[in-house]
Amino acid sequence: MAEINLHQLLPYGDTTQDGAVQLSFTLPVEPSAKAREAATQLVRSWGFFDVKIAHMSSIGVGYAFFVVMARTEKSIDYPKVEAPQLDLQKRDYKEIDKKILQEVKRPIRLVGATTGFDAHTVGLDAILNMKGFDGDIGLERYKGFKVVNMGSQVPTEELIDRAVKENADAILLSKVVSQKDIHIHDMRDLIAQLKKRGLENRFVLVVGGPRVTHKLALELGYDAGFTIGSRPSDVANFLYEKMVEKKNGKTKK
Amino acid sequence: MYSKELPLNERKIARCRKIAAEIGNEVASLIHQNSTVGTERGILRMLGLNGALKHQGLQYPVANLIVDQLKENNRLQEGALFWVANALLAENIQMDVLEKGIAGRTINIGKVKPQDTKKTRKFAQELAEKAYRNLKTYREKRKKIMSHQKDPLREKRPLKYVIVATGNIFEDVTQAKSAVHDGADIIAVIRSTAQSLLDYVPHGTTTEGFGGTYATQGNFRVMREALDAMGPEVKRYIRLTNYCSGLCMSEIAALASLEGLDCLLNDAMYGILFRDINPRRTLIDQHFSRLICSVSGIWIMTGEDNYMKTTDAVKAGDQVLASQFINEVSALNAGMKPEQMSIGHAMEMDPAYEKVILMEIARAQMTRQIFPKAPLKYMCATKYKSGDIFTAHALDTVFNLIGSMTNQGVLLLGMPTEAIHTPWMQDRSVALRNINYVLNGSLGLSQEFGFNTEGFIAKFSQKVLDDCLTLLEKIHRDGFFKAIEKRVFADVSRTINGGKGADGVFEIDRDVYLNPFFKLMGSKI
Structure with a gap:
């Protein structure tokens, strides 16, 4: 067996370092020998070799669907890749609750909403609603949190107003719709509006959504980003650690 | 022992229906005592007042402007129809001239001089009858178009339902055409996420x-x-099909009927629970929208398949069934036939559970037996899809097979890319290939096997029915609105006066208020 070279990391098909990938796409032309050749040349032009059109068939009228197997030589130096990740100790709700009461000594106040056009509260509710998600109870049920769930389509200004009024420690933004990168637009909007009012350091800022990553969240100025599969206790745990960190005057990120 | 059907206790089913009817009465008295700005706008749409005017850079519907003017001038108590009739009489003009006058701001319907009340009421009645006849004539034409073509429904095959969701109606057409060529029977144009909370219907393409x-x-x-x-x-x-939910249910129903839609996703419960729309507002709006659907032969499609998004589906099947019974009653109260009730379901359970496929079969078959005439809308897997398109495709295959073997009416196709993006053309095509294979290959499967009357599937379905009966009894005891407040459905709490659109509800005096459409359209309320 060939050795895996992490400095020249390549996809693994069925042999180490073979660089094999599978692709599928549609071209807006009828399937034909010409279409097949066009697809082959197209994939080659992307830097692939050993291009095999495994499948070509018609979709509706005037469209050809392709499944393509190909290989690449373009590798990546794995040890040099950086991807920030939330490194949290796993705790359940009872433990978090106990620690908040012991160390923060009062409930953490948070205000959550989905902003802009986004009418989807499923992510927000999964984290905040008492019931929680998949057996992991929501933040409303914690003694350590005082939650205001503003629901959907809240204008950014109103979210900030409420956070100020509640003297909140943290703002939870949920962004489900991501068509045309609207989630990024709305995430930026919150940061911009906070800055306008000189409040950019006032709250712990947490954002969640299917297309949100922790890396993206940090880049846009949030303290944490949670994606699909995140549980209420993950968010609770982060908020607890962040609050303790703030209290102790540490500024670790 | 094996039997062709699941051994469900008919007496318990009848008991569920009886309690649901009583719960329906609570909603009926609400509808009897109130109207909404949405219902009034629905009436205006029926009368053909479908224009719009430029207003702060947007197209604002004339129907909205009329209701605004009536509200400002304290004239809503009589209902919008009365004042339209009044304006036509006072100005001695036709409907299209009135519409132009309002759009051009030369007529303020709230300020037109009141005519003789008796005469106005009589004229209003005539206007309503004419609008009703127009609608009937148009829908008869549509029925003819339908009957001249082949229809999978008549062949007793499930209808294949796909969504298009590009955001651009012309791109939607491209995608829909492709899907139809690949076998789709129902095209659902997904609505922009902002629209359910708009208190007007946008205008134009x-x-x-x-x-x-x-x-x-x-x-x-x-x-x-x-x-x-x-x-x-x-x-x-x-x-x-399209969406008839949110704050404009009756207007959308009227427009959909005029434009030949066949089905509408129509479920006040969905709006209450997942869009935080005021319960009174949306239940009243829903009733009028269902009346329009009823006389137009439009199927309503309900949204119970959404309850499980935040709830553990193995435990909560009773909520889905209870809501279906309540939805059925409110449709019956609007004069709908069971054949028009595309009741939504699929109680997607975690695929990691042992026997999860047996449980899915149990609930699908149970729903089939409890609503034998309804073209049930069976929802594909969504909740446990997270981007692994290959496993997602496997899940879809299983759901398609369950849909086929339990004779569902409408199969809502699963997409391998669910949870990633709105479907690409190729995603839809691959999904259609999957279902074409399954439906074709399993044709007649339900006729070939029976259920073990003592088996796991039978017991699981019986438990859902038992739990549902208990739940309906509890809802009845607490009162429908109190029950919603107490998180009976989907673990969400909503209050009777909370939520969006609450200020659009107004109390009516039946001696003064005029809406002949209720009677014309066969309302049971």
């Missing part, structure tokens, strides 16, 4: 939307014409 396309009369027409043109080519009738 639109090419921008987020996660979908605005539901407008113009967009309805574009898609209807495209699908009608395809019928002869693919030799079958293609149904069209």
Whole structure:
């Protein structure tokens, strides 16, 4: 067996370092020998070799669907890749609750909403609603949190107003719709509006959504980003650690 | 022992229906005592007042302007129809001239001089009857178009339902055509995420939307014409559906009826629970929208498949069934036939559970037996899809097979890319290949096997029914609105006066208020 070279990391098909990938796409032309050749040349032009059109068939009228197997030589130096990740100790709700009461000594106040056009509260509710998600109870049920769930389509200004009024420690933004990168637009909007009012350091800022990553969240100025599969206790745990960190005057990120 | 059907206790089913009817009475008395701005706008739409005017850079519907003017002048108590009749009499003009006058701001309907009340009421009655007849005539024509083409419904095959969601109606047409060629029977144009909370219906054809396309009369027409043109080519009738939920239920129903839609996703419970729409507002709006659907032969499609998004589906099957019973009652109260009730379900359970496929079969078959005439809308897997398109495709295959073997009416196709993006053309095509194979290969499967009357599937379905009966009894005891407040459904709490659109509800005096459509359309309320 060939050795895996992490400095020249390549996809693994069925042999180490073979660089094999599978692709599928549609071209807006009828399937034909010409279409097949066009697809082959197209994939080659992307830097692939050993291009095999495994499948070509018609979709509706005037469209050809392709499944393509190909290989690449373009590798990546794995040890040099950086991807920030939330490194949290796993705790359940009872433990978090106990620690908040012991160390923060009062409930953490948070205000959550989905902003802009986004009418989807499923992510927000999964984290905040008492019931929680998949057996992991929501933040409303914690003694350590005082939650205001503003629901959907809240204008950014109103979210900030409420956070100020509640003297909140943290703002939870949920962004489900991501068509045309609207989630990024709305995430930026919150940061911009906070800055306008000189409040950019006032709250712990947490954002969640299917297309949100922790890396993206940090880049846009949030303290944490949670994606699909995140549980209420993950968010609770982060908020607890962040609050303790703030209290102790540490500024670790 | 094996039996063709699951051994469900008919007496318990009848008991569920009886309690649901009593719960329905609570909603009925609410509808009897109130109207809403949405219902009034629905009436105006029925009268043909479907224009719009430029207002702060947007197209603002004349129907909204009329209701605004009536509200400002304390004239809503009589209902919008009365004042339209009054204006026509006072100015001695036709409906289109009135519409132009209002759009051009030369007529303020709230300020037109009141005419003789008796005469106005009589004229209003005539206007309503004429609007009703127009609607009936148009829908009869549509029925003819339908009956001249082949229809999978008549062949007792499940209808294949796919969504298009590009945000641009013309791009939606491209995607819909492709889907129809690949076997789709129902095209659902997904609505822009912002629309359910808009208190007006946008106007004209639109090419921008987020996660979908605005539901407008113009967009309805574009898609209807495209699908009608395809019928002869693919030799079958293609149904069209859209969303009739949110704050404009009756207006959308009226527009959809005028533009030949066949189905509408219509479920106040969904709006209450997942869009935080005021319960009174949306239940009243829903009733009028269902009356319109009822006389138009439009199927309503309910949204119970959504309850499980935040709830553990193995435990909560009773909520889905209870809501279905309540939805059935409210449809019956609007004079609908069971054949028009495309009741939504699929109680997607975690695929990691042992025997999870048996549980899915149990609930699908149970729903089939409890609502034997309804073209049940069976929802594919969504909740446990997270981007692994290959495993997602496997899940879809299983759901398709369960849909086939339990004779569901409408199969809502799963997409391998669920949870990633709105479907690409190829995602939809691959999903259609999957279902075409399954439906074709399993044709007649339900006739070939029976259920073990003592088996796991039988017991699981019986438990859901038992739990549902207990739940309905509890809802009845607490009162419907109190029960919603107490998180009976989907673990969400909503209050009777909370939520969006609450200020659009107004109390009516039956001696003063005029809405002949209720009676004309066969309302049981």
